[in-house]
Amino acid sequence: MSHYEEVKVHGYDEFCKAVSERKGKDIFAYFSGNKDDQGMSWCPDCVKAEPIVRGEMSHLPEGSVFIYCQVGERPYWKDPNNEFKKTLKLSGVPTLIRYGTPQKLVEEECFKADLVRMMFTED
Amino acid sequence: MHTFSCVSYCIISLILEIKWQGVWFVTGTFDYDLVVIGGGSGGLACSKEGKCLSTKWGIGGTCVNVGCIPKKLMHQAALLGTALKDAQKYGWQVPGPISHDWRTMAEAVQNHIRSLNWGHRVQLQDKKVTYLNMKGRLVDEHTVQGLSKTGKETTLTAKNIVIATGGRPKYPTHVPGAIEHSITSDDIFWLKESPGKTLVVGASYVALECAGFLTGLGLDTTVMVRSVPLRGFDQQMAGLVTDYMEAYGTKFCWKSVPKRVAKLSCGKLQVTWTDRQTGQDQQDSFDSVLWAIGRAPETKTLNLEKVGIKLNKESGKILVGADESTSVPNIYAFGDIGEGRPELTPTAIKAGKLLARRLTGQSSELMNYDNVATTVFTPLEYGCVGLSEEEAESRHGKDSIEVYHAFYKPLEFTVAERDGSHCYIKVVCERGGDQRILGLHFTGPNAGEVTQGFAMGFRCGATMNHLKETVGIHPTCAEELTKVNISKRSGLDPTVTGC
Numbered sequence: 001m002s003h004y005e006e007v008k009v010h011g012y013d014e015f016c017k018a019v020s021e022r023k024g025k026d027i028f029a030y031f032s033g034n035k036d037d038q039g040m041s042w043c044p045d046c047v048k049a050e051p052i053v054r055g056e057m058s059h060l061p062e063g064s065v066f067i068y069c070q071v072g073e074r075p076y077w078k079d080p081n082n083e084f085k086k087t088l089k090l091s092g093v094p095t096l097i098r099y100g101t102p103q104k105l106v107e108e109e110c111f112k113a114d115l116v117r118m119m120f121t122e123d
Numbered sequence: 124m125h126t127f128s129c130v131s132y133c134i135i136s137l138i139l140e141i142k143w144q145g146v147w148f149v150t151g152t153f154d155y156d157l158v159v160i161g162g163g164s165g166g167l168a169c170s171k172e173g174k175c176l177s178t179k180w181g182i183g184g185t186c187v188n189v190g191c192i193p194k195k196l197m198h199q200a201a202l203l204g205t206a207l208k209d210a211q212k213y214g215w216q217v218p219g220p221i222s223h224d225w226r227t228m229a230e231a232v233q234n235h236i237r238s239l240n241w242g243h244r245v246q247l248q249d250k251k252v253t254y255l256n257m258k259g260r261l262v263d264e265h266t267v268q269g270l271s272k273t274g275k276e277t278t279l280t281a282k283n284i285v286i287a288t289g290g291r292p293k294y295p296t297h298v299p300g301a302i303e304h305s306i307t308s309d310d311i312f313w314l315k316e317s318p319g320k321t322l323v324v325g326a327s328y329v330a331l332e333c334a335g336f337l338t339g340l341g342l343d344t345t346v347m348v349r350s351v352p353l354r355g356f357d358q359q360m361a362g363l364v365t366d367y368m369e370a371y372g373t374k375f376c377w378k379s380v381p382k383r384v385a386k387l388s389c390g391k392l393q394v395t396w397t398d399r400q401t402g403q404d405q406q407d408s409f410d411s412v413l414w415a416i417g418r419a420p421e422t423k424t425l426n427l428e429k430v431g432i433k434l435n436k437e438s439g440k441i442l443v444g445a446d447e448s449t450s451v452p453n454i455y456a457f458g459d460i461g462e463g464r465p466e467l468t469p470t471a472i473k474a475g476k477l478l479a480r481r482l483t484g485q486s487s488e489l490m491n492y493d494n495v496a497t498t499v500f501t502p503l504e505y506g507c508v509g510l511s512e513e514e515a516e517s518r519h520g521k522d523s524i525e526v527y528h529a530f531y532k533p534l535e536f537t538v539a540e541r542d543g544s545h546c547y548i549k550v551v552c553e554r555g556g557d558q559r560i561l562g563l564h565f566t567g568p569n570a571g572e573v574t575q576g577f578a579m580g581f582r583c584g585a586t587m588n589h590l591k592e593t594v595g596i597h598p599t600c601a602e603e604l605t606k607v608n609i610s611k612r613s614g615l616d617p618t619v620t621g622c
Contacts, residue, residue: 101237101241102234102237102238102240102241103241104241105245109245109249112249114248115245115248115249118244118245118248122244
């Protein structure tokens with residue numbers, strides 16, 4: 001039993017629902033391009049970053065929430081008006097955010113284990 | 124090294140390890156080559172340059188948290204209010220009376236500051252700077268002690284120590300009720316609710332900039348000035364700045380000193396002050412009182428005297444040499460904490476970078492503090508570089524200088540039916556020879572943008588000839604600087620006419 005809750009969601013609406021159901025909690029969210037049937041994402045950077053991010057999850061704060069969100073297929077993501085870009089202001093995948101704070105790591109920043117650990121462990 | 128998370132803790136010491144060309148420098152006798160205490164504009168720059176880390180407030184110091192950044196954003200908010208009024212003259216159908224919501228602005232500004240804090244944090248981590256969120260003090264010339272929020276003590280030894288702890292706003296010592304009931308610039312940018320009817324005490328650029336944007340946002344604002352506005356700046360220009368503010372709704376209590384601040388049962392603050400010219404006491408009530416009467420260095424908790432670091436008795440700032448050295452050989456200080464240094468972010472950043480390069484043996488270049496351009500972001504902005512007219516007269520003699528000037532009107536003001544009578548340019552130069560420019564002064568919109576380029580001209584030893592030979596960009600306000608030709612000495616009307 002881990003000290004945090006992992007939630008897997010697909011798409012913007014599921015993401016918003018997961019967040020609204022966990023008000024008041026410390027929520028971390030990792031956004032990745034969709035994975036195919038073989039579990040491979042169309043986003044090569046997401047493929048590279050995921051094991052690094054997962055490797056630091058033991059450092060997540062007690063009682064926090066980790067939302068793993070697949071944003072959609074490549075054409076959806078490339079549309080500059082998709083909800084993630086418009087409302088959540090995401091600029092790229094992978095992105096790791098601490099919901100409700102300005103803390104975020106974008107693209108290559110997610111490759112750096114020490115930055116991921118810093119986000120999980122510092123206020 | 125463990126990092127301590129600490130959201131509300133004020134002062135933090137930071138430790139840095141110098142990494143140069145991939146090699147860690149750890150001397151035989153000391154834990155570290157360099158420790159930087161302080162994490163504002165200066166400390167951050169020094170640490171990133173020399174791979175050292177420094178933090179203050181949420182990382183970024185005064186500039187990011189309670190200075191330049193929120194100031195400029197709120198100044199912009201106020202300017203946009205004026206622009207909305209102008210817009211109607213340009214044909215925009217703006218519905219109804221325009222009002223401002225402080226909460227919306229404050230949240231947006233505060234969120235931006237937090238994103239900058241985070242950005243700095245990521246950068247430091249990325250550059251392998253060890254960051255310790257603690258309160259630092261000197262034990263001896265090679266030892267720094269850090270105290271964490273939880274009370275844990277950490278001691279480190281360092282070959283060199285750099286102090287960049289900056290300054291904080293001063294509170295008055297002889298005004299009963301001042302400390303309990305009023306705020307400073309540390310607080311104004313973090314208010315969740317509007318400050319309402321505000322009294323700003325002071326006439327520094329901090330005071331005038333704050334009073335300026337508060338007025339622009341629609342708040343009843345009064346400035347209380349003891350003697351002169353913008354001390355140290357060209358006084359003719361300072362007068363234009365305050366004249367414009369008065370014309371646009373900021374109230375001024377000239378030659379007045381506050382005597383007492385009392386909290387009324389309704390929650391308002393009653394301020395009693397003495398009008399120095401009449402000797403009479405006056406009274407009025409305000410929702411907020413903001414003190415902007417000067418800044419004092421952050422040295423009390425550092426234990427400087429024990430280590431032998433000499434301070435200026437009056438200001439309390441650290442006495443520094445041209446290379447930012449203090450009276451103790453291996454301890455350096457720069458930024459706002461240094462005596463005689465401009466209290467500006469860009470000079471602190473540059474000085475910090477150069478210091479780090481010198482300490483790591485990469486260069487011997489010293490910081491040049493001469494002819495640093497600045498801008499006061501009052502409702503009518505004032506940009507300047509070089510000497511004021513008074514300073515030029517004092518150094519060279521009135522007969523050896525020539526002052527060219529012009530009143531101009533920004534094109535954009537015409538349709539908007541705005542009063543441009545305070546938009547003015549002044550170029551102070553040597554009278555003889557090539558007429559080297561000694562000082563350049565500009566009031567008008569976007570003064571900072573206008574002045575920046577001319578600052579480079581100063582670096583190149585600009586003369587009046589250079590200025591006259593430069594073709595202006597049309598139509599702009601900046602081009603008026605290339606056209607200035609009426610001297611004060613001639614007595615001719617300096618108002619620009621025609622296209």
